[in-house]
Amino acid sequence: MSDGNDYNRRKFIKNAALGAALASGASKLSADETPASVIPDSWKKPGSPFSNYGQPRTDRSSPIRWISNNQVVPGDGVSWSPLHELEGTITPNGLHFERHHNGVPDIDASQWELKIAGLTQRALGFSLDVLRRFPMRSKVAFIECGGNSNAIYRRNPVQAACGYIHGLVSCAEWTGVSLGRLLEEAGVQRSGKWVIVDSLDAAGVTISLPIEKAMDDVIVALYQNGEPLRSEHGYPARLLVPGWEGIVNIKWLGSITVSDRPVMSKFDTVSYTDLHANGIAERFSFEMKVKSVITSPSPGQTLKGTGFQEISGLAWTGNGMISRVEVSTDGGASWREAALQEPVLNKALTRFRLPWSWENTNAVLQSRAYDQSGNVQPTRAMLLKQKGSNAYYHNNAITSWAVAETGAVSHVYV
């Protein structure tokens, strides 16, 4: 399988040629600035020593997560991935978004086991050592909170950086054991139609998953981007439920109970469920819909000079792979197809890029993603019409960033 970089590179070069207005902004060096004439200070003394575990720089070059914390309930809130400061598709573990309901528990793995019981042939407990003896699988996958982008429901456009509006989505390489394989070990009874999954966190998060998904591609993840899970990402084990809303990707796995029905927990019913205008609530709206967002340029940034400007962003879908991303610079009047960075992976973030030439004019930037199954990202107006005014979750509407003549970027509705 080719990762398509050759194709993509040709496409980029062709695109760059199209952006003929590119004035790179590189400075011309005089003779006394050329390499041979300059001794950098950093050649004059040894640098810092090695470390056992590396850290980002401590200056402003290192992005951090912004925390939105519930002031009443300890550890209830989110930390946002700073999408506007990141590149590529992998989110480093320290910047992967987090949504906790009552803080991060510290689980003693030596005393821990994952329990599988209920409508099974036998009730089993799997220690971490036992889980590690099962065949492993890896999957690069996004996880998105069902409440991501809910600012887009508000009457007026929230003025915040892209990551603080849309940053409850991140992407990592997860490795662990097939949940289906563990359920086979316990022996699911014919009457078992759902699994009830309990978290060990103080909020007692519990959710229900249909047995078909549980037997399909769900992973009991033990590793994130190569290293064992950190506490805040669910140590010692969490679920990865590819393409499905964040809440069902249960962290700090406690037990999995096979049942003939869902448990209708708070998280199955009140939370992450949208009330439509007709008074009917969506139930079990698991699959995250096709979506994209432009991360650069984005609010808080200011374009530096006219000419070539790369428009870049992220697209994803819970339904297979991204097939196409289109970008508009005129608020949706016209669209151009963006290049997709290879490899495009199933249920993972996909980076898109489009060359653009900016000439101190007003512009409204939008991206519109399509997936393999033919789904298209809706406009905000279409989504509101469909969802009504009571909806709070699962907002996958097209986002609009306005570029002013000054180059300043802001969030607008069009």
Add this chain to the structure above:
Amino acid sequence: MSDGNDYNRRKFIKNAALGAALASGASKLSADETPASVIPDSWKKPGSPFSNYGQPRTDRSSPIRWISNNQVVPGDGVSWSPLHELEGTITPNGLHFERHHNGVPDIDASQWELKIAGLTQRALGFSLDVLRRFPMRSKVAFIECGGNSNAIYRRNPVQAACGYIHGLVSCAEWTGVSLGRLLEEAGVQRSGKWVIVDSLDAAGVTISLPIEKAMDDVIVALYQNGEPLRSEHGYPARLLVPGWEGIVNIKWLGSITVSDRPVMSKFDTVSYTDLHANGIAERFSFEMKVKSVITSPSPGQTLKGTGFQEISGLAWTGNGMISRVEVSTDGGASWREAALQEPVLNKALTRFRLPWSWENTNAVLQSRAYDQSGNVQPTRAMLLKQKGSNAYYHNNAITSWAVAETGAVSHVYV
């Protein structure tokens, strides 16, 4: 493009079925141990608060890098990726191997520019802001030190964990600007056949690269696994030279000088160059050869009980993609084909897995990788015959791990 997980999953399930001796080791739960009857302690109090930048746990569940430091030269040495404790293919930034020659410099990006001069139409300086305006590209790629695995040249097998023998290789998603694009901006003269690349570190690392490679797939990398480069990985900018030995992936980029010849620096000639038995030294042995290593089971580990055991490891090649990995459990007498975790990417680490059933018997585990170009990983005897007794670098020989009747794993030569 499919990431092939469905195919792979079927293959794993089939493999698991083949390993029919699997005794999972899961414990049967009694009635008072089932989920409904147990209130975990972690439900009784809120967990820890959010953080701006997440960290690994501070207990032994978190792998660290082992440091081999030159006692005479400050900051000369390596830190090893703990391959035996990692899974998947992505190395988290804090555990990516490092090789520094005189410590980690702290570069002030506001005063920094990448200089491109020499046999060019113009001498240019690119600030970080200017570089960020160019089209970006991402590439998942391994970087391997030319000195990785040199313990395998020693007369007796070194007894150390896999990562401390072979861990000078890591893999990340790198994002930045095409070096070819920057060279085009400067305008390479017809006589320009090489680029001389200077690092800003105190060792003054300088290397030479043929212009063909520089114009091909080399990236001036600004981001690693999504976030801006850390100091120890080359902030503000480093070269990613896909598939070529670590030393040419210059960190803390200072200047790139186009020349009609290589500069024949210490790092072009004395280091990373092998002296053959006939007295002739290899020159510019850039491309890392096809290689693999079993990370589990590996030395320092002890098999826990008989029955199913997954053999898992990493394979890579500087020449395209891994096409096949074979595993032997009898010291090379017979071989079975391992499953390759999709997606298999060009010049990236590839995870392989094979089910095995162990019955308290002696075994010698080996892996043998093949690449697209038809290259095969040699035995140690073949490599020594080819390289002679003066060689120190570029050891890609098959490694052998012995499993004793007790389950203890050690490093052997066969």
